[in-house]
Amino acid sequence: MALTTAPSSTPRATGPVRTPADRRGSGRIWQREGLAGYVFLSPWLIGLLAITAVPMLLSLYLSFTNYDILTPWSEVEWVGLTNYERMFTSDASYWHAVQVTLAFALIAVPLKLAAALGVALLLNRAWRGVGLFRGLFYLPSLLGGSVALAIVWVSMFNRDGAFNSLLGFFGIEGKPWVNDPEWALETLMVLAIWQFGAPMVIFLAGLKQVPTELYEAASVDGAGKIRQFVSVTLPMLSPVIFFNLVLETINGFQGFTSAFVLSNGTGGPVDSTLMYTLNLYIKGFVDLEMGYASAMAWVFLLAIAVITVVLFSTGRFWVHYSDGEER
Amino acid sequence: MVTETAAPAAPPGAAPALSRRPGRTGRHIGRLLILVAILALVLYPLFWMIGTSLKSPEEIVNNIGLLPRELTPGNYPDGWRNFDVSFGRFFVNSAMVSLLTVLGNAISCLLAAYAFARLRFRLRGFWFAIMIGTLLLPGHVLIVPQYILFRTFDMVGGPWPYLPLVVPQFLATEAFFVFLMVQFIRGIPRELDEAAKIDGASPFGIFRHVILPLSRPALVTTAIFSFIWTWNDFFRQLVYLSDLEDYTVPVALTLFIDSTSQSAVGPMFAMSVLSLLPVFLFFVAFQRMLVEGLNTTGLKG
Numbered sequence: 001m002a003l004t005t006a007p008s009s010t011p012r013a014t015g016p017v018r019t020p021a022d023r024r025g026s027g028r029i030w031q032r033e034g035l036a037g038y039v040f041l042s043p044w045l046i047g048l049l050a051i052t053a054v055p056m057l058l059s060l061y062l063s064f065t066n067y068d069i070l071t072p073w074s075e076v077e078w079v080g081l082t083n084y085e086r087m088f089t090s091d092a093s094y095w096h097a098v099q100v101t102l103a104f105a106l107i108a109v110p111l112k113l114a115a116a117l118g119v120a121l122l123l124n125r126a127w128r129g130v131g132l133f134r135g136l137f138y139l140p141s142l143l144g145g146s147v148a149l150a151i152v153w154v155s156m157f158n159r160d161g162a163f164n165s166l167l168g169f170f171g172i173e174g175k176p177w178v179n180d181p182e183w184a185l186e187t188l189m190v191l192a193i194w195q196f197g198a199p200m201v202i203f204l205a206g207l208k209q210v211p212t213e214l215y216e217a218a219s220v221d222g223a224g225k226i227r228q229f230v231s232v233t234l235p236m237l238s239p240v241i242f243f244n245l246v247l248e249t250i251n252g253f254q255g256f257t258s259a260f261v262l263s264n265g266t267g268g269p270v271d272s273t274l275m276y277t278l279n280l281y282i283k284g285f286v287d288l289e290m291g292y293a294s295a296m297a298w299v300f301l302l303a304i305a306v307i308t309v310v311l312f313s314t315g316r317f318w319v320h321y322s323d324g325e326e327r
Numbered sequence: 328m329v330t331e332t333a334a335p336a337a338p339p340g341a342a343p344a345l346s347r348r349p350g351r352t353g354r355h356i357g358r359l360l361i362l363v364a365i366l367a368l369v370l371y372p373l374f375w376m377i378g379t380s381l382k383s384p385e386e387i388v389n390n391i392g393l394l395p396r397e398l399t400p401g402n403y404p405d406g407w408r409n410f411d412v413s414f415g416r417f418f419v420n421s422a423m424v425s426l427l428t429v430l431g432n433a434i435s436c437l438l439a440a441y442a443f444a445r446l447r448f449r450l451r452g453f454w455f456a457i458m459i460g461t462l463l464l465p466g467h468v469l470i471v472p473q474y475i476l477f478r479t480f481d482m483v484g485g486p487w488p489y490l491p492l493v494v495p496q497f498l499a500t501e502a503f504f505v506f507l508m509v510q511f512i513r514g515i516p517r518e519l520d521e522a523a524k525i526d527g528a529s530p531f532g533i534f535r536h537v538i539l540p541l542s543r544p545a546l547v548t549t550a551i552f553s554f555i556w557t558w559n560d561f562f563r564q565l566v567y568l569s570d571l572e573d574y575t576v577p578v579a580l581t582l583f584i585d586s587t588s589q590s591a592v593g594p595m596f597a598m599s600v601l602s603l604l605p606v607f608l609f610f611v612a613f614q615r616m617l618v619e620g621l622n623t624t625g626l627k628g
Contacts, residue, residue, distance in 0.1 A: 036530035037448025044439035044458070044505065047498025052461055055472035062472065069475065122362050127355070135614040136366055142606055142617070143373070146559040147577040148599035151584070152376040155592070162375050165391035194369065201618050254465050257561045257577075264584050277467045277562075284471045285566055297468040304465060 063295035068288045083295035094296070096271050097279035100185060104275065105252035108189040113244055116196040120203035121233075134204065138197035150191070150261035154178050157187040178262055181272040188258050188273060199244040206240030207233070235320045242319045246311050250304060256281070276300055380596035387592050399593065403601070406594030410582060412571050414598055421558060421575040422605075424492050428557040429550045431496035432504050436549060437542060439499045440508030441534050445520065462502040467562070474566060484569055491567045496553075504549045511545035512538060551613050555606050576602045 038045070063084070066077045087094050123134055143149050156162045157177040164174025177183045214232045223231060234241075259273040260281075267274030267282065280300070284293030374393050380402055382395040390396055407414045442448070443455050477483050477491040499505055515538065523533045561577040568574055574582075580602060583595035610617065 033446050033530055034448040037442045037446035037451065040438045040442035040446065040530070040534070041448075041454065043435040043497065044442075044499035045454075047435070047495060047500045048457065048461070050476075051473065051495045051498055051500045052464070052469065055469045055476060058475065059469065059472040062475075067475075069478070119362075119365060122358055122365075131615070131618075133362060133366065134618055135610075137369060138618055139373075139607075139610060140369060142555060142610055143559075143603055146603065146606070147561050147580045148376075148602045149372070151580060151595060151599050152372055152379075155379070155596075156372060156375065160388060160391070162371075162391045194372070250463065250465070254467060256467070260561070260565075261581065261584065264581075277465075280467060280471075281562070281566070285474075290471050290475065293471045297471060300465065301468045304463070308463065 059294040059297055062291050063298050065291040066289075067291040067294075069290055070288065079291070083292045084299070086292070087295060087299065093271060093274065093279065097267070097274045097276050100272065100274050101253055101255075101276040104185060104189060104192070104255060105249055108192040109245070109248045109252045111189070112193045112196050112248060113199055113241070115193055116199035116244070117203050117237075117241075119196065120200045120207060121229075123200075123204060124207045134201065138201055141195045141197035144191065144195035145257060147257060147261055150258040153187065153191045153258065154262050179269055181270040184262060184269055184272045188255070188262060191258050192252065192255065199248060202240060202244055203237070206237050210236040238319045239321055242311075242315050246308060249307065249311065253277075253300075253304060253307075376596055377600055380593065380600045382593060384590050384593060402593035402597040406598040406601075409591070409594050409598075410571065410579070412574070412579075414576075414579065414601070416572065417574050417576045417579040418601075420489075420573060421577075424489050424564070424575060425554050425557040427489070427493045428496045429553045431493060432499075432501050432553045433546050433549055435497050435499035436501060436504040437508055437539070437546065438534075439505045440512055441538050443505070444509045444512035445533070445538070446530055458502050458505055461500075462506060464502075470563070470566060477567070483567060488568055488570065488573045492563060501553070504553065507549065508542065508545045511542060515541050548616065551609055551617065555609055558606055 064078055064080060066079050066082075119137055123130055123137070140149075158164075159174070159176035159179070161177075163177065167174045175183065177187050210233060214236065215228055218228045218232050254277055255275050256277040259267065259275040259278045263269070263273050263278075265278075265282070265286070267278050276296075277300075280293050280296045283289050283296060371393075378393045378395055379387060381398050381400060382390065382402075383397060383399040386395055386397065386399070439458075443451065443458070473491070473495075474483065482488075482490040482494070519537045519541075520533050523537050528536065559577065564575045564578050565581075568578055576598075580595070580598060583591055583598070
């Protein structure tokens with residue numbers, strides 16, 4: 001580090017700073033640092049304003065209008081709560097999308113976390129080659145969100161896809177899973193569960209933190225493997241389980257790519273894969289009902305906020321933080 | 328492929344150390360067999376994808392096994408030229424968007440993170456709380472008004488249609504990377520700042536000579552994840568790109584779905600394989616880092 005070359009902008013006149021405590025007392029330096037703070041923060045501040053805050057306000061305003069991007073701004077009509085009313089009372093596809101999304105998140109997320117925890121337990125001990133296993137189990141998390149993998153998945157669960165031939169091997173008659181309204185969403189759930197690598201790696205980090213003395217003590221007390229898992233591993237791991245649960249739930253609600261690819265952007269067959277975000281995309285960018293889509297976005301945001309708050313409030317009852325440890 | 332190399336290597340090496348009690352080696356092998364079985368299941372779709380990309384149209388229907396009976400590499404050039412625009416163009420577009428995103432995120436997020444982690448300024452706590460709040464803000468919520476704004480400024484489908492995809496990345500809107508870097512910078516000893524300050528360095532000097540050089544690991548992590556996420560991203564690219572020539576790889580891949588004639592399946596798989604190649608190469612090169620980065624920060628894959 002070339003610390004010797006002080007930038008010329010630094011006025012020498014301020015003199016050497018003697019102790020760290022002195023800095024606090026010097027108003028001038030504080031101000032200068034305050035200015036520097038805002039200079040360094042400025043890209044983020046501009047981004048916050050232009051890319052986040054203004055769009056949010058705009059979206060709130062639009063949600064009370066019939067904006068459709070084609071009509072000029074001067075003719076945009078304020079329609080009050082009409083969009084929200086329509087959403088909650090007369091738009092059947094909206095409620096259907098809500099149900100599809102809830103079903104997806106409620107089923108896929110717990111199963112994904114269970115798979116992640118199960119494999120993490122198997123990979124917890126250190127042995128030669130374990131790193132390679134961890135990496136390979138993580139690979140689907142990197143690839144799985146892509147259009148390419150969604151395409152592969154849909155082909156795999158087609159009438160004459162690989163999955164049915166596997167079933168045929170066991171003498172089970174297959175069906176066109178992705179074209180069957182009863183099963184299309186389930187194939188997407190399997191795709192989501194398949195990407196258990198990311199929470200698995202976080203579980204592995206958590207398992208490393210569990211002190212081995214606890215297992216020894218439990219074993220001295222006569223606890224078997226299952227009892228140790230329930231009484232030691234699960235409570236000690238609860239903060240990590242909680243973290244994964246919040247993250248994966250929020251992610252689960254936002255599923256888009258695979259549903260889009262499976263249904264070619266329609267949410268079919270028979271709206272069975274009409275995820276909330278896909279529905280929002282269709283309303284906003286296909287039907288060009290951007291006012292209505294904005295109302296949908298706000299309800300989505302509030303729903304995610306409520307769910308996060310609910311998760312956090314239930315967390316008090318089952319998340320165990322060991323004292324003194326920062327998480 | 329990998330399971331074969333891992334399975335024999337692990338038990339003999341581990342056996343002497345573990346064989347204090349006779350049951351252990353057996354249990355270790357048992358666990359290994361379960362793991363290999365699960366791994367085979369997990370990797371099956373990937374191998375099947377590569378296998379299918381090398382099959383002829385008839386074989387795709389008749390032979391659902393992993394390996395093609397007859398290699399048909401022609402799917403690759405066919406897929407490459409399947410549309411009026413060559414897939415090479417789509418790859419160039421994707422690479423451009425991804426690389427600019429990497430650059431933008433690395434620069435802007437580090438600047439913001441330095442301010443949050445090291446500088447004292449009015450309302451810092453307030454802004455930090457807002458930044459954490461935006462972490463949880465789903466991108467789908469903002470897409471409609473953002474689209475309208477970018478359109479108002481003629482950036483959608485304008486002379487350079489990637490502006491709406493790239494501009495936000497230069498404004499530190501990926502709160503995740505800001506947060507990651509804040510955590511990282513907090514780990515750099517403050518004594519280094521103090522020493523530089525005594526030497527007369529300004530906040531800018533400290534950033535340039537202390538924080539920037541020491542933040543390399545955080546920058547690399549950000550770069551890798553930014554690249555992979557942008558390369559795989561579909562939603563925003565779908566919304567903002569409307570001309571075939573401007574399409575990125577994910578958007579172009581969906582074109583295959585419209586034409587699901589039997590003969591297009593092979594080329595579709597071939598291009599799917601190619602589209603995953605950059606991510607896979609990153610995975611091979613940075614496997615350890617990816618897993619560790621995830622470990623320490625809870626990054627999503």
